[in-house]
Amino acid sequence: MKMLKTLGLLLGFSLVSSLAQAGEGLKWYSDGSVDLITYQDREVIHLSKDQLGTMFGKGKQPFKGKKIAITVNNSGPKGGISGPLYRLRPAWEELTGAKLEIVEMPLAEQLSKTMFDLRMGSNQYDGFIEGAWYMGEYVTPGYIIPIDDYIADPGFPQWDPDWFPPSLREIHQWDGKYYAVLNDSDGQVLYWRQDILGSKEWQTRYKRDTGKDMPHPPQTWQDVIDIAKYFDGKNWDDNDPDPDDGIVMHFRVNEQGMFHFMSLSASFVVMGGDTVDRGTNNYWFDPDTMEPLINQPGHVRALETLYELSQSGPAAQAAWDLGTAWDWFLRGKSIFVFSWGDVGSLVQDESRSKIKGKLGASVLPGSYEVYDMNKNRWVRMDKPNIAGNTTGGSWQGVISAKSKNPEVVYSLYALMATEPVSMWNVNRGWTGVDPGVQIHFLPPVGTASVMGYLKEDFHERDLFYYLDAYHKNFFADTMLPYLRINGTEEYWRALDQNLSETMIGRMTPQEALDSTYKEWQSITNRRGKARQLKQYQQSIGYRH
Amino acid sequence: MRRAARVKWIFILPASLWVLAFTVFPFFYGLYLSLFNVQFGVEDQFIGLGNYTRAFEDSRAHNSVIITLIFVFAGVSIQLVLGMLVALLVNRPMPFRSVLRALITLPLFATPIAVGFLFFTIFYEEGGLINGLLGVKIPWLSTPHFALLSVIIVDTWQWTPFCFLLFLAALQGIPEEYYEAAALETTNNWKIFWHVTLPFLQPTVILVILLRVTESVKVFDIPYTLTTGGPGVATQVLSMFAYRAGMRFFDFGYASAISFMVFIIVMIMIFSLFGRIRQSFAGSEREQR
Numbered sequence: 078m079k080m081l082k083t084l085g086l087l088l089g090f091s092l093v094s095s096l097a098q099a100g101e102g103l104k105w106y107s108d109g110s111v112d113l114i115t116y117q118d119r120e121v122i123h124l125s126k127d128q129l130g131t132m133f134g135k136g137k138q139p140f141k142g143k144k145i146a147i148t149v150n151n152s153g154p155k156g157g158i159s160g161p162l163y164r165l166r167p168a169w170e171e172l173t174g175a176k177l178e179i180v181e182m183p184l185a186e187q188l189s190k191t192m193f194d195l196r197m198g199s200n201q202y203d204g205f206i207e208g209a210w211y212m213g214e215y216v217t218p219g220y221i222i223p224i225d226d227y228i229a230d231p232g233f234p235q236w237d238p239d240w241f242p243p244s245l246r247e248i249h250q251w252d253g254k255y256y257a258v259l260n261d262s263d264g265q266v267l268y269w270r271q272d273i274l275g276s277k278e279w280q281t282r283y284k285r286d287t288g289k290d291m292p293h294p295p296q297t298w299q300d301v302i303d304i305a306k307y308f309d310g311k312n313w314d315d316n317d318p319d320p321d322d323g324i325v326m327h328f329r330v331n332e333q334g335m336f337h338f339m340s341l342s343a344s345f346v347v348m349g350g351d352t353v354d355r356g357t358n359n360y361w362f363d364p365d366t367m368e369p370l371i372n373q374p375g376h377v378r379a380l381e382t383l384y385e386l387s388q389s390g391p392a393a394q395a396a397w398d399l400g401t402a403w404d405w406f407l408r409g410k411s412i413f414v415f416s417w418g419d420v421g422s423l424v425q426d427e428s429r430s431k432i433k434g435k436l437g438a439s440v441l442p443g444s445y446e447v448y449d450m451n452k453n454r455w456v457r458m459d460k461p462n463i464a465g466n467t468t469g470g471s472w473q474g475v476i477s478a479k480s481k482n483p484e485v486v487y488s489l490y491a492l493m494a495t496e497p498v499s500m501w502n503v504n505r506g507w508t509g510v511d512p513g514v515q516i517h518f519l520p521p522v523g524t525a526s527v528m529g530y531l532k533e534d535f536h537e538r539d540l541f542y543y544l545d546a547y548h549k550n551f552f553a554d555t556m557l558p559y560l561r562i563n564g565t566e567e568y569w570r571a572l573d574q575n576l577s578e579t580m581i582g583r584m585t586p587q588e589a590l591d592s593t594y595k596e597w598q599s600i601t602n603r604r605g606k607a608r609q610l611k612q613y614q615q616s617i618g619y620r621h
Numbered sequence: 622m623r624r625a626a627r628v629k630w631i632f633i634l635p636a637s638l639w640v641l642a643f644t645v646f647p648f649f650y651g652l653y654l655s656l657f658n659v660q661f662g663v664e665d666q667f668i669g670l671g672n673y674t675r676a677f678e679d680s681r682a683h684n685s686v687i688i689t690l691i692f693v694f695a696g697v698s699i700q701l702v703l704g705m706l707v708a709l710l711v712n713r714p715m716p717f718r719s720v721l722r723a724l725i726t727l728p729l730f731a732t733p734i735a736v737g738f739l740f741f742t743i744f745y746e747e748g749g750l751i752n753g754l755l756g757v758k759i760p761w762l763s764t765p766h767f768a769l770l771s772v773i774i775v776d777t778w779q780w781t782p783f784c785f786l787l788f789l790a791a792l793q794g795i796p797e798e799y800y801e802a803a804a805l806e807t808t809n810n811w812k813i814f815w816h817v818t819l820p821f822l823q824p825t826v827i828l829v830i831l832l833r834v835t836e837s838v839k840v841f842d843i844p845y846t847l848t849t850g851g852p853g854v855a856t857q858v859l860s861m862f863a864y865r866a867g868m869r870f871f872d873f874g875y876a877s878a879i880s881f882m883v884f885i886i887v888m889i890m891i892f893s894l895f896g897r898i899r900q901s902f903a904g905s906e907r908e909q910r
Contacts, residue, residue, distance in 0.1 A: 189868045196661055218661055330851030393746035395852045396762035567870040578853035
């Protein structure tokens, strides 16, 4: 009898819990708009009827009974990029009637696991939240599908590709067609300690000690080196009694160190203009011959600059990953870091950061001298050559060509890309979703509300620096072209290993880039030069 | 009789299928792949021994061979000596001996991936456990020599207990009469160890070398988690090199060729060591007769 009672209680409890769970993701209004209620935090994101798309409405659930599986980096329910999927899953499931399986994978394994799945035909996954450099691997064998028809369909949640700056639009497309939906916007900018560099006292001391005005904010990489050298080894703040560093970077091999080089080198290498050719709006290969350009004098000088700059950072950074380098800056141990948008929002998190309200940021500095790869000579500019970048993953949703439910997958991505959801993500640093498109920036250049950011505890001055830096980066006239052809991972890893050898002093910059040149030639030849060349031309928009 | 024979085959069948599916087939498929240039989205291209000749010309592959050999030689030597020393120490009456033995074997049960991450924090250069305790800044993970040393230390920490267990078992199998007889001749412990203990341990020494070398040549998890093969390529062992070629760059033909070369190296070592074991066992049998 007692056992029956217990069973009854358990059944009752599970019934009540399931009832409580049903309907907990949405709240409908009479005008057809809806509140999406996030999982666990129970925060509210309001979508108008127009934003929601005509396919969805109270009780409609157009994809009832369907199930999709999406791969994403393994950061967990409260981690970057994967976190938003967990938060929005109950709302999306209730809206569509479909089920979402989130398949987390380590960053290093995501490409290989998904490619194996596609190649072997097991087709376990319907979509991937991919790094933009995977696109060539997926598109060229036809493993993912274009989404232009879905974007134009008013039935789906509404987002607008016109929000993209040209730089980000390019990495969501392949040969003029959209394959990826807006989610994250990656690019590196320069962050610094504004409380130190902006202080009259430190500026006076700098002039007294060096005989020069402090070049603040820094306009060129030489300015950054000068400031970093000056502050390196001094205990310039009161966070701890130990000496601090001028800069911090992450060079742990086989991770993300090569991104530092790419971003920094752009201003020594990339010349803007209306055309694309070997020496204009180009960086990686000769678009006529597929000859690697990585050991050209501009690239070499950039690596020499990076090496010199690294000497003002902690010696241990040769083995540091991204998170460790970020923490060093957040703990107030370095004047500079150049990195992704996550830093700007992580600075606001006082459980991790000691520098909230002390942040300065700008587009990456430039170089007065740029190497013209058409004329094979250095060109002296009147003002520093500033090159924006989309360095990083810009983690974006793509749909598997093998998926039986591509429209269901798109509905999820599109919901995440709607203005209210995208802003919700960008306002919160932990989501890993960084600002980059028009709706994320403040007027007059964008449409975002400053209150949205301030409500999430952004410090107002930090915020203005942060958004201004990112706007100038993504909307820069000259951009570092993005490599995303077949084998990008292999090209980048070869570069990364040689960079790491440079940072530990086993190779000179020239030797490292000469070695990279040889390895890249070998990779190209093995993968088929004609095929690689065609992809490269397509990916950078080169026309004969 | 005929029915009994049939039953015999039924019992053998599952194991045979298992070996065919998961050992024989992958082996020959790997061998087949190593003769091709294999890429996603492109038809496989037969290149004969091209992947093997490429390995001979690839400076990165050479580096990995050297790193692996240093790791194997240094790691196995240290583990062998330490394991024997600890076994000799513990193979005598002392308080809490069984507890001590259990504690010594604990690292064996840790997952290598977790061990790698654990030691990553221990070797952390800015206030990690070791540098913090010593009050120095040893560049454990950011300089090539220290990084390789760190990997060897972690591997030694994990696998010395294994050597210890085998040596302890061997020590306990040495008849007490030999020591009693030796004690009549000399009181020098070193002489007793050299002329009595070590000859009895010789088969175990060879066995430990055999098992540890074959395992160490395949090491992957500890350098993968602790150093990711760096800095530079200072700790990129052969397995990691093959993994990256196959799983990161989808260069399956080359990865297979590298794996086969590792396989051949391991087989040569095994056969030569087995030869030594046979000789050594034959020798001890003769002595016992």
